[in-house]
Amino acid sequence: MKFRYAMVCSSNQNRSMEAHSLLKKQGFDVSSYGTGAHVKLPGPSLREPNVYEFGTPYKHMFDDLRRKDPDLYKRNGILPMLKRNSSVKTAPQRWQDNAADGPFDVVFTFEEKVFDMVVEDLHNRDHVLMKTVLVINLEVKDNHEEAAIGARLALDLCQEIEATESWEDSVDDVVSGFEKQHRRKLLYSISFY
Known part of the structure; x- marks a missing residue:
């Protein structure tokens, strides 16, 4: 390449x-x-997104959302997405x-x-x-x-x-x-x- x-x-x-x-x-x-300005992931409602600073490790986001509501974030695909992301690189830039x-x-x-x-x-x-x-x-x-x-x-x-x-x-x-x-x-x- x-x-x-x-x-x-x-x-x-x-x-x-x-x-x-x-x-x-x-x-x-x-x-x-x-x-x-921030990393925004869907939350329990449109008015309640999960907001993280760039540079926050994907593993931290994954653990945080799994702690908050594992069923919701698994169902909406956010936990699998974060797991994929953490296998590609440590944190968003x-x-x-x-x-x-x-x-x-x-x-x-x-x-x-x-x-x-x-x-x-x-x-x-x-x-x-x-x-x-x-x-x-x-x-x-x-x-x-x-x-x-x-x-x-x-x-x-x-x-x-x-x-x-x-x-x-x-x-x-x-x-x-x-x-x-x-x-x-x-x-x-x-x-x-």
């Missing part, structure tokens, strides 16, 4: 971590991030706080507002390396089933990108081919490090 990938979603660590887990199993150099992890060749986002945040963040950084980075938004609903589908689509797109000599020269063809094959519209932008 020749490229470095980042998977970025909002704050609940489902879509980006599902893609991170799948790509890591396939041997890709991949990292994952959230963009929110925030995109804006981890500039030193880059540069990445390709950054995937899974909702348009996150795409906008990542593009703006890259635009506002000092471009000392003048290295290009492709930012792609693959819109994915935030539920466990759609996250799994989105991860497979991200993997397919990564494999297409890897098969090119230079993504800079063939990104338009790769994107249009993907859109035709999967009937999904992608947003993409080229930024710099």
Whole structure:
């Protein structure tokens, strides 16, 4: 594998971590991030989410929710999600706080507002390396089933990108081919490090 990938979603660590887990199993150099102020996981009601700081170990979140209501968090898929996440990395990281992890060749986002945040963040950084980075938004609903589908689509797109000599020269063809094959519209932008 020749490229470095980042998977970025909002704050609940489902879509980006599902893609991170799948790509890591396939041997890709991949990292994952959230963009929110905190990690927010569903709670007993919409008004009562479980909120954690970025950097809180997934194991701590798992133990906390298992202590609060194991049946609820098992039934809604949060405990299995946290178990998967802890097998991929120790704790969630925030995109804006981890500039030193880059540069990445390709950054995937899974909702348009996150795409906008990542593009703006890259635009506002000092471009000392003048290295290009492709930012792609693959819109994915935030539920466990759609996250799994989105991860497979991200993997397919990564494999297409890897098969090119230079993504800079063939990104338009790769994107249009993907859109035709999967009937999904992608947003993409080229930024710099």
